Amino acid sequence: MDVAWFLVVSALIFCxxxxxxxxxxxxxxxxxxxxxxxxxxxxxxxxxxxxHGSGDGQIFALIxxxxxxxxxxxxxxLIVGMYRRRLPVDVDAMSELRG
Amino acid sequence: xxxxxxxxxxxxxxxxxxxxxxxxLRNPFYSVLSLVVHLIAxxxxxxxxxxxFIAAAxxxxxxxxxxVLYVFVVAYVGGVEDDRDRDPGVVGQLGPLxxxxxxxxxxxxxxxxxxxxxxxxxxxxxxxxxxPAEIGELLLRKMLVPFEAASFLLLVAAVGAxxxxxxxxxxxxxxxx
Numbered sequence: 144m145d146v147a148w149f150l151v152v153s154a155l156i157f158c159x160x161x162x163x164x165x166x167x168x169x170x171x172x173x174x175x176x177x178x179x180x181x182x183x184x185x186x187x188x189x190x191x192x193x194x195h196g197s198g199d200g201q202i203f204a205l206i207x208x209x210x211x212x213x214x215x216x217x218x219x220x221l222i223v224g225m226y227r228r229r230l231p232v233d234v235d236a237m238s239e240l241r242g
Numbered sequence: 243x244x245x246x247x248x249x250x251x252x253x254x255x256x257x258x259x260x261x262x263x264x265x266x267l268r269n270p271f272y273s274v275l276s277l278v279v280h281l282i283a284x285x286x287x288x289x290x291x292x293x294x295f296i297a298a299a300x301x302x303x304x305x306x307x308x309x310v311l312y313v314f315v316v317a318y319v320g321g322v323e324d325d326r327d328r329d330p331g332v333v334g335q336l337g338p339l340x341x342x343x344x345x346x347x348x349x350x351x352x353x354x355x356x357x358x359x360x361x362x363x364x365x366x367x368x369x370x371x372x373x374p375a376e377i378g379e380l381l382l383r384k385m386l387v388p389f390e391a392a393s394f395l396l397l398v399a400a401v402g403a404x405x406x407x408x409x410x411x412x413x414x415x416x417x418x419x
Contacts, residue, residue, distance in 0.1 A: 144250045144290060147353060147360040151289070153255045154348035156261045156280075160343040163265035165337030166330065171270045171316060175277050178308075179261050182284055185296075193291040194357075196365030198376050201293050202385045205377070207350035208296075208303065209392040213399035214307055219315045226319045227409070235331070 149190040157183035168233050170225075174218045181211045250290055256283035274312045274414040283306040291364075 156179055163176030185204040194201025225232055258278035260280025264273045281304050286287045352360070360363070370376050 144246055144363060145361050145365055147293065148250065148254070149287065150352050151349055154352060155258060155345055158345035158348065159258070159261040159265055159266065161344060162338045162341035165340065166328050166334045167265065169270055171312070171319070172264070172273050173266050173271050175270075175312070178277060179264060182281070186284060186287060186381055189288055189291050191295060192293070193364040193367075194359050194362075196367045196371070198372065199384070201296050201372060201377060202380050202388070203298065204296055204394050205291070205381075206388055208299065209396060210306045212303070212308055215311060215397055216399045216403040217406065219311060220403035221318070222315060222319060223407040227407075242406070 144178075144192050146194045149193075153183045153186035153190065156184055156186065170222050170232060170233055170234050170237075172223075174215060177214065178211060179217060181207055181214075186198075229242070246290060249286060253283045253286035253290070257282070257287065270312070271316050274309060274316060277312075278305050278309050281309070291372075292367060295372055295374045295377045 159211045160179030160183060163179065164173055165171055169203065178222045185207050188200045188207070192198060192204075222232065223238070230237070257280050260276050260278075260283060263276030264280065267273050267276060281300060281366040283300075285297040285305070288300060
């Protein structure tokens with residue numbers, strides 16, 4: 144299979160994730176869509192690693208997975224905190240930081 | 243050879259369908275399940291690219307552990323469904339259009355590059371490519387600093403999550419509204 148096919152799939156997944164981040168309101172689903180975008184990046188990294196025949200891209204993908212896990216943990220902690228304080232679980236309602 | 247092609251198309255279709263499901267499904271619980279399908283399909287794609295260790299880590303760590311965390315939080319918060327009737331706003335209306343333009347642009351950029359190796363199956367690789375042994379050696383020799391930085395970051399994130407989600411003493415639950 145040509146490497147280009149994998150890259151096209153990764154570009155499409157990235158764009159689906161971007162559309163989700165822009166349109167959905169539930170912060171849980173926004174986090175899921177961020178995961179989609181990170182995974183698209185992972186797929187591209189591993190495709191390029193295969194294209195060059197070197198393992199460096201795979202290490203990079205592994206590190207991205209670690210970063211994604213950190214992001215999930217902090218994001219879910221924030222959502223649980225919001226729920227505990229009876230704040231609306233909605234990204235549009237959380238606008239106190241707007242200037 | 244034809245089997246690899248078939249696996250690619252099945253896995254790519256599943257990955258795209260799963261990704262689409264995450265965005266379109268209204269109930270967050272179904273979105274999480276759709277993401278699990280997406281992640282497992284991606285693991286198949288990784289296997290096709292000879293990244294066995296990453297594929298295994300994807301299934302065990304991502305589709306296993308991280309998704310369980312999501313399911314717990316969805317169960318805790320309760321599946322808050324998105325309100326269909328509410329005005330989506332400018333960003334919500336232009337978001338899909340922006341994503342469509344981004345997709346077209348990315349595909350044009352990818353297929354229009356001068357990278358001649360894109361239209362091949364990739365470079366020649368030796369037998370141990372992507373195996374745990376090679377990944378481990380790279381992590382502990384060439385990439386030691388990123389590896390240690392990542393472990394430190396995980397520690398910081400774990401402490402941060404505990405600080406964020408714990409119950410604060412002296413501060414009522416509905417403290418800042």
